[in-house]
Amino acid sequence: MKSRRSVLKKFLKTTSLLLMCSLLLTACGNLQNSSLSSGGGDTNKTSVQTTSSxxxxxxxxxxxxxxxxxxPISGLTAADNTNQFNSRSFESGLMSLSKKQFSTNNYVFQEGQVLTASKVVDWLGRKSKxxxxGLNPKDNGSKDENKRAPMYFQQMLEEDxxxxxxxxxxxxxxxxxIAMNKIDYYQKKQYGATYKTSISTxxxxxxxxxxxxxxxxxxxANKEVGNIPIVVALYSVAPQDTLVxxxxxQYSISKSDSLGSWKDLNYRNQMLPTVNGENAINSSDADAFANFKDHIQNYFPNLSGVTAQAKYDxxxxxxxxxTINTQFDGLAQVTSFTQFVQQSASKYLPSGADLDISIQTVDEQQAFVTRSNGKFTSHVYDAD
Amino acid sequence: MKSRRSVLKKFLKTTSLLLMCSLLLTACGNLQNSSLSSGGGDTNKTSVQTTSSxxxxxxxxxxxxxxxxxxPISGLTAADNTNQFNSRSFESGLMSLSKKQFSTNNYVFQEGQVLTASKVVDWLGRKSKxxxxGLNPKDNGSKDENKRAPMYFQQMLEEDxxxxxxxxxxxxxxxxxIAMNKIDYYQKKQYGATYKTSISTxxxxxxxxxxxxxxxxxxxANKEVGNIPIVVALYSVAPQDTLVxxxxxQYSISKSDSLGSWKDLNYRNQMLPTVNGENAINSSDADAFANFKDHIQNYFPNLSGVTAQAKYDxxxxxxxxxTINTQFDGLAQVTSFTQFVQQSASKYLPSGADLDISIQTVDEQQAFVTRSNGKFTSHVYDAD
Structure with missing residues (x-):
């Protein structure tokens, strides 16, 4: 524990704060039982250049x-969770909510520059002397799955x-x-087995x-922030074994000192085909996807998998x-298959939904088909 | 040798001819010194269904x-060559040439169904009793790089x-x-060192x-073919160590019995930035690419590589x-970077050329930008 703190302090003096912190945290595992001291601020100089959308x-x-x-706080987490699908949706979901408050015509985006890594590392830790x-609860001494105080607060994201x-x-x-655990994964001893504490809704x-x-x-309390509007949104981290x-x-818009009222969000993600006998959120969507899948598997040999992440509001x-996994990578076949996927998607899949279809082999991306606002785009890689 | 032949014969009777043959050939290495007997034909029933472009x-x-x-002849090769860039351009180049003769409005495409695997395996082998x-020359007994008879004929592709x-x-x-070796790679003894014989233009x-x-x-001589027009094109296989x-x-269009006159093609590929002190085919294109590369590397940290295959007629x-290799995969950064790449491409890269820009991490494709006929398209994966 001591060496972890002293190593961090030493690195805090270096300029490449971000990289070092994420390396350190990767190396050290997580903050379950650690506390780390807070570092300095970050001055934010802006120039007029933007990348235009x-x-x-x-x-x-x-x-x-x-x-x-x-x-600097990107990637800092409190406990282990290997579900790779969380990080993208944590980012993209917050940006979607932000668009309701901060118009894309009037505001430009920058990754969060106010919160420092050392500060957020402290906040993500357990409260202690x-x-x-620390914003996670004090350690109550118990290692029992149902009696211990779990790590609720898993990760934080700032967008400016x-x-x-x-x-x-x-x-x-x-x-x-603010990413909140649904399941907190922990070890009773270092390098030991992983246990989990479930957290109710x-x-x-x-x-x-x-x-x-x-x-x-x-x-x-930070001068730079003052009274600007802050969108605060609570995210439920998907457990490790889900494929979504x-x-x-829920979210709230704080316009001054107070937090504002909370608004419920009713987003749900589901893997298709459903697994473990789970009921489909919407059986007609699940059927439509099954028909799409059958149709393309019927006409093209060597498809090793056709799966979807369905996102509901x-x-x-x-x-x-x-995602469609194929075993072929010949240009003519990939091109023909891509055409066929687009036709089948148009015919079988629910017309209102945006589509993002990746066609890939184990090695690499071969092609994609997207539909956004009803308009299809497709591309085959290296087709000349 | 004997066991290879008997295994092949056995498999030729099974229905999954293609898969087996390619597995077999992968397993057996190449045809340098082998000869394989010819198998049966392939009946070709067509239905009216097409995938429409x-x-x-x-x-x-x-x-x-x-x-x-x-x-069935897809992937059959005479000698080893690990250059992965050949297979796509062998296919796409022949399809491009075909469009001059067979209009995309009047003809539909099918992968070659006339030539059988066993026949082409024989043709790719050395002529012998x-x-x-066999269309490669008889073994003259020499193993010397400059005295032996090289394998000229490397691979064959049929498009219908x-x-x-x-x-x-x-x-x-x-x-x-018809893919012709520029360098023929061979071993003097099984599993021995690889030697090479260069073949002049x-x-x-x-x-x-x-x-x-x-x-x-x-x-x-095949009834199915009769007197239909045949586009025959000669392809020079890129050596293993080139990155293009x-x-x-050259190609010719045979309209009846004779081959027709040969027309020269002057295609050239080059890796940018150029390697090993090679001269640029066109120095102003190479400079434009260098400026593009510098520009994006200047604004975005952690780009581990920016390379191009330039294709000239x-x-x-x-x-x-x-191909742009990055070390970041955060959604906001990838999105911003993709915007910036498109702006920079539009500003720095030669305006007449089609572009196919892949943005990827070691793990996976992150985004792409294409320009075809002057029109840009871009897409970021999993951006919701």
């Missing part, structure tokens, strides 16, 4: 001092939204994602609201991310 | 008996073009790709023309296939 529904992105700036700002004022980009809005909500309130209070990412379950299917 | 510059593809049919149809006649699709045109041309003439003669694929160097740059 070709699409008005996406943000332009600020390049600071000519370079893209990553957030040596870590008074800037507007041009008097020729300069200034921070004008912020979004904060009610607890997730209660603890998430507590943490959000405290985070906003701390942010408001987590979802945001309430009962409405918003999108299907489909 | 959404784009008039691509062929519709015939689905035979409801399924996509692969060519037991393999009278069909038209609808009286409600049925019938074979109406054919294209044959003049020899490649002379031998290629000899082989093409014989192949067309043999095809014309080979190119077609004579002195005209036709296309750039660019």
């Amino acid at each position: 070709s699409d008005s529904s996406s943000y332009d992105v600020l390049l600071s001092g000519g370079k893209y700036k990553t957030s 040596s870590n008074p700002t 939204y800037l507007t041009k004022q008097d020729g300069k980009y200034k921070l004008a809005g912020m979004s904060i994602g 009610a607890e997730q909500k209660e603890q998430g609201e507590r943490i959000a309130k405290e985070v906003v209070k701390r942010l408001r 990412g987590g979802t945001y379950f 309430g009962d409405t299917l918003k999108s299907l991310d489909i | 959404s784009d008039s510059s691509s062929y519709d593809v015939l689905l035979s008996g409801g399924k996509y049919k692969t060519s 037991s393999n009278p149809t 073009y069909l038209t609808k006649q009286d409600g049925k699709y019938k074979l109406a045109g054919m294209s044959i790709g 003049a020899e490649q041309k002379e031998q290629g023309e000899r082989i093409a003439k014989e192949v067309v003669k043999r095809l014309r 694929g080979g190119t077609y160097f 004579g002195d005209t740059l036709k296309s750039l296939d660019i």
Whole structure:
């Protein structure tokens, strides 16, 4: 424990804070039982350069001092969770919610630059004498799955939204994602077996609201933030064994000191075909996908898998991310197959949903088909 | 040798001819010194179903008996060559040449169904008493790099073009790709070191023309083929250590018995940035690419590589296939980077060339940007 702290402190003095922190945290596992001291701030110089989106529904992105700036807190996590689907949806979900508050026409985006890694490492830790700002509960001494105090707060994300004022980009809005565990994975001893503590939906909500309130209070104390609107959203981390990412379950817009009222979100993700006898969220969507899958498997030999992540808002299917694994990579066959997939998607899949279909072999991406706002695009790699 | 033949014969009786043959050939290495007996024919039943191209510059593809049919000779090679860039350009180049003769509006495409695997295995072998149809020269007994008779003929590709006649699709045109080695890799003893025999451009041309003439003669003897037009094209296989694929160097259109006159092709591929002090085919294109590369590397940290395959027809740059390796995979950063790549490509890269830009991490494809006929398309994976 001591060596971990001293190593971190030493590195905090170096300039490449972000990289080092993520390396360190990867190396050290997680913060389950550790507390780490807080480091310094981060000054944020902005230049006028942006990468412009070709699409008005996406943000332009600020390049600071000519370079893209990553957030120093990116990738910091409290406990282990190997579900790779969480990280993208944690990011993309917060950006989608942000668009309701910060118009893509008026605001440019930058990864969060206000919160520092050392500060967030402390916040993600357990509260203790040596870590008074920890937002996870004190260790109650128990290692029992049902009696211990679990790590509720798993990860944090900051997104900054800037507007041009008097020729300069200034921070004008912020979004904060707070990832809450549904299952907390832990070891009773180092390198030991993994145990898990389940967290109820009610607890997730209660603890998430507590943490959000405290985070906003701390942010408001920062001069740079002051009274700008802050979107705070609570995300439920998907357990390791699911093949879909987590979802945001509620959000609030803080316009001044208070947090504002919470609004429920009803996003749900489901893997298709469903596994372990799970019921389909919507059986007609599941049937449509099964028909699509049968149709293409019937006409093309050597398809080793056709699966989808279905994303719902309430009962409405918003999108299907489909992965098709093939064993062929000949150009003519891939090209023909891509045409056929597009035709079949158009014929069988629910017409309202956006589609993102990846056609790949074990080695590499071969082609894709997308449908966005009803319009299909497809591409075969290296087709000349 | 004996066991290889008997295993092949046994498998030839099974229905899954294609799969088995390619497995077998992979397992057995190559045909350098082997001869394999010829097998039976392949009846070709066609149904009216096609996969339709959404784009008039691509062929519709015939689905035979409801399924996509692969060519039984696909992947058969005479000698070892591990250059992965050859296979795609061998296919795509022949299809491009075919479009000049067989209009995409009138013909549908099917992978070659006339030539059988066993026949082509024989043709790719050395001529010998037991393999009278071998199109590679007799073994002259020498193992010396400069004295031995090299394997000239490396691989063969058949593409079928069909038209609808009286409600049925019938074979109406054919294209044959003949891949000629520039360097023949061989072992002096099994599992021994690899040696190589270089083949001059003049020899490649002379031998290629000899082989093409014989192949067309043999095809014309097949009733199914009869007098349909046959596009025959000679392809120079790129050596193993180049990072680009080979190119077609001449072609001819046989309209009846004779081969027709040869037309030269002047395609050239080059890796950018150039390696080993090689001169750029066109220094202003190479400079443009260098500027593009510098520009994006300057603004985005953690780019581990930016390389291109430049494809020329004579002195005209036709296309750039660019691969950008990054170490980041956060959604916001990938999205911003993709926007920036498109802007930079539009600003720096030669405006006439088609672009195919892949943005990837070691693990997976992250995004792509293409420009075809001056129109940009881009896509970020899993962006919701």
